[in-house]
Amino acid sequence: MAAMILDFLLVLLQLLCVIAAVACVLTRSRFFSSVLDGHPALKVQILLVCVFGALSVYGSISGDGLLPGAIINFRDFGPMAGGLVGGPMVGLGAGLIGAAYRGTLGGVTVIASVTATILAGLFGGLIWLANGRRCAGITVAVVFAVLMESLHLLLTLAISRPFAAAMDIVADVAIPMVLANAAGMFIFAFFITGRENDRKVQGNRDALLRETAREGAELEIAVEIQKSSLPDSVEPAEGFEIAARCAMAKEAGGTVYDVVPFERGKRGILIADAAGTGVPAALFAALLRIVVRVNATRYRDNPDLVIRDSNNQITAGSRTGMFATAFYGIIDSTARSLTYVNAGHNPAVILRSRDGTIAELGATGIAMGISTDADYRAETYPLDAGDILVLYTDGITEATDEQEQMFGEERLHEVIRSTPGAGAEEILARILDAVRLFAGKHPQSDDITLMVIRVM
Numbered sequence: 001m002a003a004m005i006l007d008f009l010l011v012l013l014q015l016l017c018v019i020a021a022v023a024c025v026l027t028r029s030r031f032f033s034s035v036l037d038g039h040p041a042l043k044v045q046i047l048l049v050c051v052f053g054a055l056s057v058y059g060s061i062s063g064d065g066l067l068p069g070a071i072i073n074f075r076d077f078g079p080m081a082g083g084l085v086g087g088p089m090v091g092l093g094a095g096l097i098g099a100a101y102r103g104t105l106g107g108v109t110v111i112a113s114v115t116a117t118i119l120a121g122l123f124g125g126l127i128w129l130a131n132g133r134r135c136a137g138i139t140v141a142v143v144f145a146v147l148m149e150s151l152h153l154l155l156t157l158a159i160s161r162p163f164a165a166a167m168d169i170v171a172d173v174a175i176p177m178v179l180a181n182a183a184g185m186f187i188f189a190f191f192i193t194g195r196e197n198d199r200k201v202q203g204n205r206d207a208l209l210r211e212t213a214r215e216g217a218e219l220e221i222a223v224e225i226q227k228s229s230l231p232d233s234v235e236p237a238e239g240f241e242i243a244a245r246c247a248m249a250k251e252a253g254g255t256v257y258d259v260v261p262f263e264r265g266k267r268g269i270l271i272a273d274a275a276g277t278g279v280p281a282a283l284f285a286a287l288l289r290i291v292v293r294v295n296a297t298r299y300r301d302n303p304d305l306v307i308r309d310s311n312n313q314i315t316a317g318s319r320t321g322m323f324a325t326a327f328y329g330i331i332d333s334t335a336r337s338l339t340y341v342n343a344g345h346n347p348a349v350i351l352r353s354r355d356g357t358i359a360e361l362g363a364t365g366i367a368m369g370i371s372t373d374a375d376y377r378a379e380t381y382p383l384d385a386g387d388i389l390v391l392y393t394d395g396i397t398e399a400t401d402e403q404e405q406m407f408g409e410e411r412l413h414e415v416i417r418s419t420p421g422a423g424a425e426e427i428l429a430r431i432l433d434a435v436r437l438f439a440g441k442h443p444q445s446d447d448i449t450l451m452v453i454r455v456m
Helices: 002-027 032-036 042-063 077-086 088-103 110-130 138-159 163-228 278-298 303-317 408-417 424-439
Strands: 240-247 254-261 266-274 324-332 337-343 348-351 358-361 379-382 388-392 448-455
Touching (some): 032 042, 032 163, 042 088, 077 163, 138 163, 254 448, 266 278, 266 448, 303 337, 337 348, 358 379, 358 408, 408 424, 424 448
Antiparallel strands (some): 324 337, 337 379, 348 388
């Protein structure tokens, strides 16, 4: 008995090694993707029939001679695995090959064994269909192997004669048969599951790479849109010194500025910040700049009408819910004045040269793109020689340091106060340097757009 158990364990180990090798080769083959997709081509099905049929024959050969009058049934594994992997045709084909070879060996259990081998492939294929043309998981595969071998043993008792001989054979081989086929099915299903998981991981990785590439392309487009929406240069104006710059963050947003030329001493000035980031925000900001510029040439001296009509046109044509804050004004060197509309934007800052005090030009209407027929009020502010006007987006005041503290309006005011007599370019550079120094190593999270105007 001890010798028989040792022989069985050696055969079992050999069988499991063969199953592992076959499973590894199959699951890594190029054609196996179509098997996992549930649509194996006819030539693939024929190949699978041959492979699993050969496994069934090997199962008979490896168990031959362990018990007189009976072949320990490892052969059912081939048809079972074939059906679970390739469907009824593969399972049935492999079962017929295994059954044909078993029929040539004879023995008390020949009829029951032949019948069980064919049923094993057929039932495996039906499970494949019931599982949506997919291989069942490890648990289902192992349970199926146990139940199939139990059915095989019942068929042996029901068909094989004499009954006493059949009973002796079943008593001897029941546990080894069930364990052998269940172990083999576990190993094979494990390889299949691993291959499916690899495909999922690879699919997720490919999807992530595609998404990253798409986002990268979108970011490049947004950057180009944003760059193209900014003026190439700021046209000088008699009586004013104007400097403007946009320092983009890593993720392009929708901030723009513009200087609209009128008469020699009169300019329209615009700064705007669209909500969001990426292509939508960049497109919205570019559209806003174009629409405002067109309306500025129509209503040269009425910034309230410029923003009113621009808002109506943008809101009526928008279906995305985008909006933007904006500050648009007209600086006039002859009248020494700024006439402006602040559409929900950060308050413009004026440093008065006569007393060094700071004035803020707050909102005179809501952000653009929210509602048609919104009311925008124009206000006029007198300007003196040496006054400094600063327009900015919230990338300045909301810049954060490593402790998540914001730069804020007070620090901005302090920098502006510290620049008496400086030119517009120098003031702009000092503000940007102060923001960078404050943020330190903390990355810039929002676009910084800044315009500085010095009255001559």
